[in-house]
Amino acid sequence: MSFDINEYYSRLSGGDVLMAFKGSISSELISNVLEVVESRLDEYDESSKIRKKVYNVLVESLQNLYHHIEVLPEGMQKEFDDKFGILVVSRQDEKYKISTGNFITQDKVDVLRNKIDKINSMSREELKDMYKFILNHQRLSEKGGGGLGLVDIARKTGNQLEYTFERYDDLYYFFNLDVYVEIAM
Amino acid sequence: MEALSIEGTAKTPSVKFDGHEGVIEIKGRSIPENSIEFYKPLVEWLEEYSGTPLDLTQVNVQLEYFNTSSSKCILDVFKKLEAIHKGKSEVIINWYYEEDDEDMLEAGEDYESIIRVPFKMIEIVE
Numbered sequence: 001m002s003f004d005i006n007e008y009y010s011r012l013s014g015g016d017v018l019m020a021f022k023g024s025i026s027s028e029l030i031s032n033v034l035e036v037v038e039s040r041l042d043e044y045d046e047s048s049k050i051r052k053k054v055y056n057v058l059v060e061s062l063q064n065l066y067h068h069i070e071v072l073p074e075g076m077q078k079e080f081d082d083k084f085g086i087l088v089v090s091r092q093d094e095k096y097k098i099s100t101g102n103f104i105t106q107d108k109v110d111v112l113r114n115k116i117d118k119i120n121s122m123s124r125e126e127l128k129d130m131y132k133f134i135l136n137h138q139r140l141s142e143k144g145g146g147g148l149g150l151v152d153i154a155r156k157t158g159n160q161l162e163y164t165f166e167r168y169d170d171l172y173y174f175f176n177l178d179v180y181v182e183i184a185m
Numbered sequence: 186m187e188a189l190s191i192e193g194t195a196k197t198p199s200v201k202f203d204g205h206e207g208v209i210e211i212k213g214r215s216i217p218e219n220s221i222e223f224y225k226p227l228v229e230w231l232e233e234y235s236g237t238p239l240d241l242t243q244v245n246v247q248l249e250y251f252n253t254s255s256s257k258c259i260l261d262v263f264k265k266l267e268a269i270h271k272g273k274s275e276v277i278i279n280w281y282y283e284e285d286d287e288d289m290l291e292a293g294e295d296y297e298s299i300i301r302v303p304f305k306m307i308e309i310v311e
Contacts, residue, residue: 049285148253
């Protein structure tokens, strides 16, 4: 049986949700989400340090989706928007959780998995060096992505990037990424 | 040369490049999805300014947020400034960060370690 995205989405939407969205990830959507989450963070009266961390991680997570999302084949567009992605921002216990999900083609799974495993294995100093190396040596892609997003998220949160790849059909997997920002930092 | 002045938006910073005063300012948020487009005129302006720079160029960078797409373009701006500094003209980069914003301080230190221009880290205390 293939992965049930709606079930997964409703599972994410438990707890204290600041923002939940599934659909097409556009530049306008990103602006709207940022505005809503920013005002929700104000309501929580969070320290500016944590507010900024959550906001930064959210920007990178959304823009990762925006830059890397697959345009789905027509057969899937009946069920999903063509730039389909999921975003849920919630607060649970003493942390904020930012979850994103998107389809990726099967051939990209290993590269992405290896990249995240490598980031997760690195110390703070190693992440800093990796960030500076990519910053100084790699060009921006035409779409504007820089390959720095995940490294930046890992550096700013100091936490492991938690992920799953769920098989959807012969061609597609659904990639889920959970990022945590601890409030007592 | 003509000054470069751009109003800030929710996703892009305000920009004031003044060749007569030798003061260059970038302030606000820099989080566009594609930053190349936004930063192109800034790099071009600096290219022209580098022909006849003042003896001292003061650079004020006061960003609340910037994304990783912008981080590379900001480096391009700093590389232009580094070229000016290598000539006879002096350049100082004032990197402002809000109190407790260690991430922004660290971002400034990252640039400082890559770019051969003197940086001054300035904490904004509310």
